[in-house]
Amino acid sequence: xxxxxxxxxxxxxxTVLIFTFYSIYIYQTYLKGxxxxxxxxxxxxxxxxxxxxxxxxxxxxxxxxxxxxxKITTNENIPSISDELDKIIELKSTRNSHYTFMxxxxxxxxxxxFGLPPMxxxxxxxxxxMFACIIGDVSQLYFxxxxx
Numbered sequence: 001x002x003x004x005x006x007x008x009x010x011x012x013x014x015t016v017l018i019f020t021f022y023s024i025y026i027y028q029t030y031l032k033g034x035x036x037x038x039x040x041x042x043x044x045x046x047x048x049x050x051x052x053x054x055x056x057x058x059x060x061x062x063x064x065x066x067x068x069x070x071k072i073t074t075n076e077n078i079p080s081i082s083d084e085l086d087k088i089i090e091l092k093s094t095r096n097s098h099y100t101f102m103x104x105x106x107x108x109x110x111x112x113x114f115g116l117p118p119m120x121x122x123x124x125x126x127x128x129x130m131f132a133c134i135i136g137d138v139s140q141l142y143f144x145x146x147x148x
Contacts, residue, residue, distance in 0.1 A: 002144070003070065003076065003078065003079055004079075004086070004089075004140070004144050005141055005144050005145065006066070006070065007063070007066065008137045008138070008140045008141040008144065009137075009141060010062065010063075010066045011059065011062075011063075011133075011137045012133075012134050012137035012138055012141075014058065014059060014062045015055070015059075015130060015133045015134055015137065016130075016134065018054065018055050018058045018059070019051075019055070019126075019130040022051055022054060022055075026047055041118065044118070044119065044122035045122075047122070047126070048122065048125065048126055048129075051126060051129070055133075085147075085148060088143075088148055089140060089143040089144055089148055090140065092139065092143055092148065093136045093137070093139040093140035093143060094136060096135050096136060096139040097132045097133065097135055097136030097139070098132070100128070100131055100132040100135040100136075101128055101129065101131075101132035103128070104124065104125065104127065104128020104129070104131060104132065105125065105128060107124055107128065108121045108122075108124035108125040108128060109121070111124055
């Protein structure tokens, strides 16, 4: 398995774990009664705005740890040069990720159309962010194995 395949797998797994732990933390905080604003836009806005830097920082730390472990176990250097194939694969996976997010965005707006509370829209929006990241990583893995 090449470095890019391993990195895609680690990225998909880390995205799922980070989002799961963050969701559990928010849910437990909500159950404790500290956050009683189920319809409060400020609360849901802060949930999303805090999720983004948490995911970025956690992914950076996970990539550093992955690179160190990969270097120790395989004695393989991180590829410093990316060719045209790598760029095409990255562009196609980014396209799939953006399509997934836009579909999730439309679904989150549809929740308001069907009369669901605003909380459902924000939950659908955060879930679409997570699914978009996962689809991007999985499609990158697929394109690497397929060879575009």
